[in-house]
Amino acid sequence: MRMSAFPPDRTAVKLASRILAAACVLCLACTSAIAQQPYDPAKADPADFTAVKQVCTVCHDTSRLMHSRPWRDWLNVLSQMSDVGARGSDEQWDHISRFLLLTLTTLDVNTAPADEIAAVLQVGDDVAAAIVARRSQRKFTGIDDLQGVAHVAPDRLINVGPRLTF
Numbered sequence: 001m002r003m004s005a006f007p008p009d010r011t012a013v014k015l016a017s018r019i020l021a022a023a024c025v026l027c028l029a030c031t032s033a034i035a036q037q038p039y040d041p042a043k044a045d046p047a048d049f050t051a052v053k054q055v056c057t058v059c060h061d062t063s064r065l066m067h068s069r070p071w072r073d074w075l076n077v078l079s080q081m082s083d084v085g086a087r088g089s090d091e092q093w094d095h096i097s098r099f100l101l102l103t104l105t106t107l108d109v110n111t112a113p114a115d116e117i118a119a120v121l122q123v124g125d126d127v128a129a130a131i132v133a134r135r136s137q138r139k140f141t142g143i144d145d146l147q148g149v150a151h152v153a154p155d156r157l158i159n160v161g162p163r164l165t166f
C-alpha cells in the first residue's frame with residue numbers, strides 16, 4: 001500500500017461526490033429533536049474512524065482532534081500533519097476526510113461554498129445550489145428556515161445541527 005502525505009489538491013468537491021453514494025432523500029424532519037450533543041466517535045462509520053486511529057494516533061491520541069472547525073481549517077491541519085510526518089494511503093485519507101466532514105466540520109450556511117454544504121449536510125449538488133440561490137436573496141435565519149429549502153435527513157440534522165451557524 002502506497003503511503004503518502006495528504007494530497008493538497010483534495011477538496012470538498014471530490015469528497016462530496018464520493019460521500020453522496022449514501023445521499024439522503026426528501027424527508028420531513030422534526031427539527032425539535034436537535035440536541036446540543038457532544039460528538040461521540042462511536043457513532044462514526046467504523047471504517048472512517050479506523051483510518052483516523054491508524055494514521056492520526058502515531059504522535060498523539062484522538063482527543064487532540066475532537067474539536068470542530070471549518071473545512072478550510074481542517075485542510076490546513078491535514079497539510080500541517082503531513083508536514084510533520086503523517087502518512088496514509090489514498091483510501092485512508094479519504095476515510096479521514098469523510099470522518100472530519102461528517103462529524104467535526106462546522107458550516108456557516110450563509111457563506112460556505114456549495115461543495116462544502118453538500119458534503120457536510122449530505123445533500124445533493126442540486127440542493128446545495130438551491131441553498132446558495134436562496135441565501136443570495138435572503139439569508140437563512142436558522143435550522144427551521146434551512147429545512148424549508150433543504151430537507152436534510154433528520155438523523156443527519158441531529159448530528160450536524162450543533163455545528164451549523166447562520
Ligand code: HEC
Nearest residue numbers: 055056057058059060064065077078081084085086087096
Ligand atoms: C507525525 C506525527 C503526527 C501525526 C501522524 C499526526 N499529528 Fe496531529 N499533531 C502533531 C504535532 C506535533 C502536533 C502539535 C503541533 C502544535 O501544537 O503546533 C499536532 C497537533 C494536532 C492538532 C492540534 C492543532 C490545532 O490546530 O488544533 C490537531 C487537530 C491534529 N494534530 C490532528 C491530526 C490529525 C487529524 C491527524 C491524522 C491525519 C494527525 N494529527 C496526525 C503530530 C502528528
